[in-house]
Amino acid sequence: MEQTGLTVEVDEAGNLIGRSGESDDVWTGSHLDSVPNGGKYDGMLGVVGGLEAVERAGRGAVVVFRDEERGCAGSRARAASGKLPRRYLELHIEQGPILLEREAPLAVVTAITGLARGELVTTGRAGHAGTTPMAGRADALVDAAELILRIRDTAAQIDGAVATVGRLEVAPGALNVIPARVTVSIDARAPDPDRFAALIAALGFEPTYRVEPVAMAASVQQAVRAAIETRGLPVVELASGAGHDAGILAAAGVEAGMLFVRSQNGGVSHHPDELTSDEDVALALNVLTETLARL
Ligand SMILES: [Zn+2]
Numbered sequence: 001m002e003q004t005g006l007t008v009e010v011d012e013a014g015n016l017i018g019r020s021g022e023s024d025d026v027w028t029g030s031h032l033d034s035v036p037n038g039g040k041y042d043g044m045l046g047v048v049g050g051l052e053a054v055e056r057a058g059r060g061a062v063v064v065f066r067d068e069e070r071g072c073a074g075s076r077a078r079a080a081s082g083k084l085p086r087r088y089l090e091l092h093i094e095q096g097p098i099l100l101e102r103e104a105p106l107a108v109v110t111a112i113t114g115l116a117r118g119e120l121v122t123t124g125r126a127g128h129a130g131t132t133p134m135a136g137r138a139d140a141l142v143d144a145a146e147l148i149l150r151i152r153d154t155a156a157q158i159d160g161a162v163a164t165v166g167r168l169e170v171a172p173g174a175l176n177v178i179p180a181r182v183t184v185s186i187d188a189r190a191p192d193p194d195r196f197a198a199l200i201a202a203l204g205f206e207p208t209y210r211v212e213p214v215a216m217a218a219s220v221q222q223a224v225r226a227a228i229e230t231r232g233l234p235v236v237e238l239a240s241g242a243g244h245d246a247g248i249l250a251a252a253g254v255e256a257g258m259l260f261v262r263s264q265n266g267g268v269s270h271h272p273d274e275l276t277s278d279e280d281v282a283l284a285l286n287v288l289t290e291t292l293a294r295l
Helices: 044-057 073-081 098-102 140-156 193-203 218-230 245-251 278-294
Strands: 007-010 016-019 026-031 061-065 087-093 106-112 114-123 162-164 168-171 181-190 209-211 236-240 255-261
Touching: 026 044, 026 245, 026 278, 044 061, 044 087, 044 278, 061 073, 073 245, 087 218, 087 245, 087 278, 098 106, 098 236, 106 218, 106 245, 106 278, 114 140, 114 193, 140 162, 140 168, 140 181, 140 193, 181 193, 218 255, 218 278, 236 255, 245 255, 255 278
Parallel strands: 026 061, 026 087, 087 255, 106 236
Antiparallel strands: 007 016, 016 061, 106 255, 114 181, 114 209, 162 181, 168 181
């Protein structure tokens, strides 16, 4: 940042900000922390790309939000302090296969999906695995299996919604005992408030952790869309299934937006095989620079 001629500051939360001195209330950037065994584009692309875009555009500021992967601690702290930019645009690798499938290098992000987590419990009756006839059983794990299928089908019926069971706790959890109680974890996500509420209601669980969906600003979406269209590229609109600092800022009233760049290798992310091509990165940097100049 100093080599680029930016004025560098670190705030109380550890966020790093480099200001060009021109339109410093328009920020771009991302995060530098990763997950164990993570890829090298998630976060880093938006920081390095943002630095280059600010340098090329000659305006704006680049931000490195601290500690994103464990729940956007840096951007949350910044939002709580109230010292926020007017606009924020984050370049990020898609972390999924949709742009690959659509044969498009870039996407305008329309929203950060809402996320609800909680549990459902099935109960049965424990008994001896050898002496209890099949006809008389109340097997909580068989009921849980049916529940998981219902969870899958419920999410599939709501456009853009997803739901995942990633963990089961089976009690008593012995090879030779009919399960008496199963705790089924639920991770449910949907792109806007109506579908988010409908999904949670249809799944029939009480979320213990809930983050509402947040729309990206129309002004930023429009500027990104225009920069993509100018290049004759297809305009793909995507809601982000993953959380991002842009969502925290948007919820705090910043006009925030995101630009996604196509993932290779099937869209794998949080994995060392995470990849995007040099050609797509070059296109993304052109669009990011032009958008930064317009905002
Ligand atoms: Zn990220």
